[in-house]
Amino acid sequence: MPSSDPSPAPIDAGTVAIYGVGLIGGSLAAALKERGIARRVLGVGRNRERLDAARAMGLIDESFVDADAAARESDLLVFCTPVDQIAAGVRRAAPHCRPGTLITDAGSVKGPICHELEGVLPDGVTFLGSHPIAGSEKAGFEHSKSDLYQGKVCVLTPTASTPKAAIERLRTFWSSVGSRVLEMSPEEHDTALAMTSHAPHVIASALAAILPENFRQFTGTGFRDTTRIAAGDADLWVAILGQNASAVLDVLNEYDRTLAEFRTALKMDDRATLRRLLELGKIHRDAL
Amino acid sequence: MPSSDPSPAPIDAGTVAIYGVGLIGGSLAAALKERGIARRVLGVGRNRERLDAARAMGLIDESFVDADAAARESDLLVFCTPVDQIAAGVRRAAPHCRPGTLITDAGSVKGPICHELEGVLPDGVTFLGSHPIAGSEKAGFEHSKSDLYQGKVCVLTPTASTPKAAIERLRTFWSSVGSRVLEMSPEEHDTALAMTSHAPHVIASALAAILPENFRQFTGTGFRDTTRIAAGDADLWVAILGQNASAVLDVLNEYDRTLAEFRTALKMDDRATLRRLLELGKIHRDAL
Numbered sequence: 213m214p215s216s217d218p219s220p221a222p223i224d225a226g227t228v229a230i231y232g233v234g235l236i237g238g239s240l241a242a243a244l245k246e247r248g249i250a251r252r253v254l255g256v257g258r259n260r261e262r263l264d265a266a267r268a269m270g271l272i273d274e275s276f277v278d279a280d281a282a283a284r285e286s287d288l289l290v291f292c293t294p295v296d297q298i299a300a301g302v303r304r305a306a307p308h309c310r311p312g313t314l315i316t317d318a319g320s321v322k323g324p325i326c327h328e329l330e331g332v333l334p335d336g337v338t339f340l341g342s343h344p345i346a347g348s349e350k351a352g353f354e355h356s357k358s359d360l361y362q363g364k365v366c367v368l369t370p371t372a373s374t375p376k377a378a379i380e381r382l383r384t385f386w387s388s389v390g391s392r393v394l395e396m397s398p399e400e401h402d403t404a405l406a407m408t409s410h411a412p413h414v415i416a417s418a419l420a421a422i423l424p425e426n427f428r429q430f431t432g433t434g435f436r437d438t439t440r441i442a443a444g445d446a447d448l449w450v451a452i453l454g455q456n457a458s459a460v461l462d463v464l465n466e467y468d469r470t471l472a473e474f475r476t477a478l479k480m481d482d483r484a485t486l487r488r489l490l491e492l493g494k495i496h497r498d499a500l
Numbered sequence: 501m502p503s504s505d506p507s508p509a510p511i512d513a514g515t516v517a518i519y520g521v522g523l524i525g526g527s528l529a530a531a532l533k534e535r536g537i538a539r540r541v542l543g544v545g546r547n548r549e550r551l552d553a554a555r556a557m558g559l560i561d562e563s564f565v566d567a568d569a570a571a572r573e574s575d576l577l578v579f580c581t582p583v584d585q586i587a588a589g590v591r592r593a594a595p596h597c598r599p600g601t602l603i604t605d606a607g608s609v610k611g612p613i614c615h616e617l618e619g620v621l622p623d624g625v626t627f628l629g630s631h632p633i634a635g636s637e638k639a640g641f642e643h644s645k646s647d648l649y650q651g652k653v654c655v656l657t658p659t660a661s662t663p664k665a666a667i668e669r670l671r672t673f674w675s676s677v678g679s680r681v682l683e684m685s686p687e688e689h690d691t692a693l694a695m696t697s698h699a700p701h702v703i704a705s706a707l708a709a710i711l712p713e714n715f716r717q718f719t720g721t722g723f724r725d726t727t728r729i730a731a732g733d734a735d736l737w738v739a740i741l742g743q744n745a746s747a748v749l750d751v752l753n754e755y756d757r758t759l760a761e762f763r764t765a766l767k768m769d770d771r772a773t774l775r776r777l778l779e780l781g782k783i784h785r786d787a788l
Contacts, residue, residue: 419755421784422758430653430693431633434635439788449778450775461763467707471755
């Protein structure tokens, strides 16, 4: 997992089409325009009014409800749609791309997408998965931030068939918006993200789910922070969890064992074990 | 649980002794001095150098390593020591207090403390438990904030024997530093806080505990927020969890059942149940 210089010289990414202009796509568009990385930024979606509003905000240069037309005009396509729509979107767009076009995404699950797109795209059109580890529980391009990717890790997930030139091109692209670029296999990525993002979403959501209404007034900043991600869009998370269920279950099983140790220690008033577990958590958290 | 006006006219609390000048005690001292609520603020502790540093910062007026001497000079004693040291500290100080002295605390567990102090203090000296629901994972008076209690709930836990005048006096005191004051029995308080603070600490700590070192770089703001409270001092939390173990276990058992529902839904690819659980969490979180 080599890392690259987080602030290289600006590049010319040509015409970049962003499919799905929400918080993730909108923030990428904002970064591209602010840093002069793309000649044109096309926003692609189904809702013309929303796209025009993003254009009025200066996030994108042009609005496209015709996904095929945007594909024809672009050098780089970035799919920022929900994870369960990425592979289908790429398969529909690819036949309209010129040879040399690179397609990527920003989905937080990589295995199923990369697997589905392996060997099915037209000659000269490459898909290489990306996952910029940045986001928010907020949705919508109105919350876009041009520095969302600054200093954040972006994982590229090449496979054995990915051309080296595509890796370099995408590495330069994400570096140019400030990301620290790493490479992993799609499966390694999904195992890591199950631990650092997907299972934590379940853990936070389950805690929020059991809070009785009359206890809300007794929550402090601790409860609020611990459950903040539970405010994320439910449908987006159903898709993410569904696509990475096996790795998430592995983490939840391990989590369950640790929680059981806590419960046994509480039941037995075993303060030495309680202290050991709490200190382990503190050491790991302090290291972040 | 009636609430009171959060910003009443300033009061004269006389001489206030703060036992334990850390983040909680230091922030209270800062609020008292900034708002002119106390004539004198005494800082009481075992470490003379630390107390003198707090005095140099302007948090307290005088340093006392002699806890009995501070008790003799004060109208109000506030114990901001770890929860497992509060009752013993109050029992030691009370015989040195003048009649009319009120003693309270800031501990996040109330049942064991209030129970131990029921009926054992000298005539004319009253203990009434407080829990200002405010804090930080940071420790030490250096992190004190004079507005820590502003707009936060402070729970008073009177028992059948608590004089009404003591309740009114303490209600006015916490209101004067900006808190919204509620009253509950010590047991009701401990049940509520097990849900909103103590079990969440275990839940966050267990998650931090299982994070492998090589996955740290794949954590985003979500993981960091979810585990923030795991950075709290382990010994403080051993004491809190140990004093409220039964109520915490009840919450963890319920949490475990909800987590099991999530796991079954993931295993069965039951997206309707996943969505229902995630939406329940989102509704509760959005309501905070």
